[in-house]
Amino acid sequence: xxxxxxxxxxxxxxxxxxxxxxxxxxxxxxxxxxxxxxxxxxxxxxxxxxxxxxxxxxxxxxxxxxxxxxxxxxxxxxxxxxxxxxxxxxxxxxxxxxxxxxxxxxxxxxxxxxxxxxxxxxxxxxxxxxxxxxxxxxxxxxxxxxxxxxxxxxxxxxxxxxxxxxxxxxxxxxxxxxxxxxxxxxxxxxxxxxxxxxxxxxxxxxxxxxxxxxxxxxxxxxxxxxx
Numbered sequence: 001x002x003x004x005x006x007x008x009x010x011x012x013x014x015x016x017x018x019x020x021x022x023x024x025x026x027x028x029x030x031x032x033x034x035x036x037x038x039x040x041x042x043x044x045x046x047x048x049x050x051x052x053x054x055x056x057x058x059x060x061x062x063x064x065x066x067x068x069x070x071x072x073x074x075x076x077x078x079x080x081x082x083x084x085x086x087x088x089x090x091x092x093x094x095x096x097x098x099x100x101x102x103x104x105x106x107x108x109x110x111x112x113x114x115x116x117x118x119x120x121x122x123x124x125x126x127x128x129x130x131x132x133x134x135x136x137x138x139x140x141x142x143x144x145x146x147x148x149x150x151x152x153x154x155x156x157x158x159x160x161x162x163x164x165x166x167x168x169x170x171x172x173x174x175x176x177x178x179x180x181x182x183x184x185x186x187x188x189x190x191x192x193x194x195x196x197x198x199x200x201x202x203x204x205x206x207x208x209x210x211x212x213x214x215x216x217x218x219x220x221x222x223x224x225x226x227x
Contacts, residue, residue, distance in 0.1 A: 011204060014181055015189035022097060022172075022185060023165035026104035030112045030161050033105075035154060038116025039142075053113075060110045064170025067106055071175050075102070095177045100185060103171035108161035115157020119150035159220035163213050 041053050059067055075093055076082045085091045093099040123146050131141045147154075169187040178188040186209055193202035 008204065011201065012180075015184050015186045015205070016208060018097060018100075018184065019166055019186040022100045022104055022168075023162050025101045026108055026165040026168075027112075027158060027162040029101070029105040030108040030165070031154075031158050034109055034112025034157070034161070035116045037113050038118075038154075039120050039146075041113070042117045042120035053117075056113055057110045059107045064107065064168070065174060068103060068171035068174025071099070071102060071106065071171065094175060095179065095183060097176060097183050099176035100168070100172040100183055103175045104165035104168040107168055107171060108165045111161040111164055112154070112157045115160070116150070116154045119153030119157075120146065122153070123149045156220045159216050163216040163220075166212060166216075167209070 037053075037056060041049060072094070073079060074081060075085075077086060077092055077094060082092060082094070085093075093102055127149070128141050128145050131145045132138075136144065167187055168185075169191070172183075172185060173188060176183040178184045178192060184192070186205060190202050190205045190209070193199075193205065
């Protein structure tokens with residue numbers, strides 16, 4: 001017990017704090033984009049919709065290293081966007097916690113998108129039609145009728161996206177690196193602890209990660225049951 005308490009007291013909890021911050025910001029970004037795309041794919045029928053949706057779902061099946069490489073190509077220092085940001089704003093997402101946010105948001109997006117699309121598809125269109133007869137604008141109908149009815153499903157997917165963002169490793173490592181006190185998230189800290197032979201520290205961090213993930217999954221299942 002004394003050894004465990006000593007290990008907990010001496011552990012640097014920066015990776016946990018950073019992981020929570022990265023996951024929160026990444027989930028917010030994924031939520032905004034995922035709800036918008038989910039509504040489009042659920043309600044709008046257009047040529048190529050199936051293929052376009054599959055493109056957005058790719059992060060679910062592609063290796064994380066591929067996602068990381070794609071981000072480097074799109075926003076790395078040698079890319080047009082990365083060069084512009086560095087020249088005009090003296091800013092780069094490479095080797096910064098913002099890079100981990102981008103990587104985590106990309107891999108979490110499909111979970112929000114799919115849940116939102118299914119939730120919007122399940123909304124009774126007659127309720128929206130009834131609201132429209134009461135001189136409600138389409139945007140007002142969306143905020144007052146569609147979104148509240150779809151929200152349990154969207155929130156369940158958002159919680160899954162948060163758990164996915166918390167556990168992101170491969171893409172974040174390629175984009176942000178594992179710099180102690182800067183970009184080292186919980187998953188990277190576990191990897192570094194194992195590599196350094198600090199098995200007790202690795203086990204402690206694994207337990208913390210597992211408890212957080214179980215909590216999020218339990219909450220997600222509750223919201224799925226409310227749909």
